[in-house]
Amino acid sequence: MADESSSEDADQPLAVFRRTESAGTPLTTGEVAAELACDQRTAAARLRTLVDEGALRTKPVGSQRIWWRPVDQKRPSEGPADFAPAQFQELVRAVADYAIFVLDRDGYIRTWNAGAKRLKGYDRSEVIGEHFSTFYTEEDRAAGRPAANIRKAAEHGRIEDEGKRVRNDGSTFWANVTITALRDDDDGDVRGFIKITQDMTERREYEQQLEHERERLEFINRLVRHNLLNSLNVVDARLGLIRQYADPEAYTHVETAADHTEEMIDLVEKLRALMDVLTTSKDRELERIDLGDVLRRELDRAEATFEQATYEVQGSLDDVGVVVADELLEEAFENLLSNAVQHNDTERPRITIEVERDAETTTVRIADNGPGVPNEMKETIFQRGEKRFESPGTGFGLYFVKEIVEAYGGTIDVSDNDPRGAVFSVTLPHV
Structure with missing residues (x-):
């Protein structure tokens, strides 16, 4: 029964490709999933099995992945048909937000699509037969960047580049460019390149x-x-x-x-x-820090500052974990331990510290017996400028803590304590 099921899993997606116009017509993962009435993850797993068996081929294109049946017959070695078969037109349709065109082995433009016209401003008749260096700035052309890019693509199979590119009207935009070498199936010689360009000006x-x-x-x-x-x-x-x-x-x-x-x-x-x-945050030098030592120091400081409060550690602070952080970690816990007293509405604030460790992370829970945090504030209390209740403070304390913890790859959240109060939980990856 298992073999019959596996055969059916392979036959169904393969049948989708047999129904296409030609053997080499590519389909996106989403198109195959729609035909099979399944989710994209399931479709991708079944398609990869066919790739492993040699029945299909695949490659990423932009943010998507395409799949196609290999063409059995030998490709013609010359002429535009070599560079613009039906599968290439389908590929262009699948990634309409990109400029996609083919270069010959010397870098001259052989095909053009609507995305390329929209992005670069050239009609097909204006650009076919022109060298792709037309799209580079004078400085890049003088530095030999276009030639270097296709040379590297030929050597490594694919290159990705970012830089300023020039439109037909002389204006410029910031482009992310991928150049992939096209090789002959028989001898492996480079016969041209596929060039995919995306406008990244807004991101830049x-x-x-x-x-x-x-x-x-x-x-x-x-x-x-x-x-x-x-x-x-x-x-x-x-x-x-x-x-x-x-x-x-x-x-x-x-x-x-x-x-x-x-x-x-x-x-x-x-x-x-x-x-x-x-x-x-990107340049700070982080180091291995014993989390237990940090908590002990901050607890001693809090007890000396807030004599009216009681701090209780549940369990031991020994061997709670080593984290990758810096001196700002102490600032984060100092802030949380102070908040537990300063925002407490009882005569004798009671703060409990509990540490839980699993295979990858250590979680520190700081619980108090104060008024707690209303549900409507739990989503916003860590935002910049948010004050807890009617606090006269600056409103960036918990935002500050969140920024520090996230800089270490950790998280912070707040929940209700029992019978009253709040629990702030800081989770950090340990080493």
């Missing part, structure tokens, strides 16, 4: 905009680090000196100024740490 402009924003944030980060924070530290030190000589009436005002100065220093430190995440 978005990346440049992000880079510009990153440069601005780096400037602000330097300003905060070297100017504002230094000035606040000087003010704090001077207030400490004044405190020693202030009379009782002035002492209260000095204490108030000192408290606000310390709050500003703390705020600036957190802002600086956040900008470190936003501006250097």
Whole structure:
């Protein structure tokens, strides 16, 4: 029965190709799935079996994959028909958002499609027989980039390139280009190339905009680090000196100024740490860090800061896992442990820390006995500018934690504690 089932699984998709106009007509995975009335994953698995058996051939084209039956007869060696059989026209139809055309072995254009006309602005009559270097900038032509691209494609079978390309009207766009060598079935010699071009201008402009924003944030980060924070530290030190000589009436005002100065220093430190995440997430040097050591340090700090709170560790913090992170990991847990007290509405906040480890990740759960997080806030509480309840804070604490954790490849979420309160769960991959 198993052999009969396997045979049927192979025969059904093969029958789909037998119904096409010619042996070499390609079909996309979605088209085969529709014919078989199954999902694309199932269709792809059955098609790959036929490829392994030599009954079909396949290749990726853009974001899709096409499949076709090999052509039995020998291809003609000369003429446009060699470069534009029915299967190529079907291929073009399957990826209509791309410019697709064929070059001969020397780089001269042999076919043209509607996508190429739309993207590059040339009618077919204007471009057939022209060299594909026409689409390159003068600088790239002078540097020999077109010739280098088809040479590499011939050597390696396929190359991918990104760069500026020129339209018929002289305007330019940012292109992602794939050049694939076409080889003769008999001797393997290169007989031409398929060139696929996609307009990536919008993506390029978005990346440049992000880079510009990153440069601005780096400037602000330097300003905060070297100017504002230094000035606040000087003010704090001077207030400490004044405190020693202030009379009782002035002492209260000095204490108030000192408290606000310390709050500003703390705020600036957190802002600086956040900008470190936003501006250097790709360049920061991460290292192996014992998660248990981090939690112990932050628990000691929290207990010393919030004497009214009770912190309880369920289980042991030994051997909870080594993660790849940096010093900002401590900032993340300091923020969560502080929030558990600062947003607590009980006289004796109780915070419980539990660590669970599996084969790939370690999860730290920080639970409190506060008011909890309403369901309507659970989806937005980690967004930038979101404040928890009526907090007078800045509204970027949990956003800051989320950015840090995700920079390490981790996740954070919030759920309800029992009988009341919230549980913040940080999951990090361990090594």
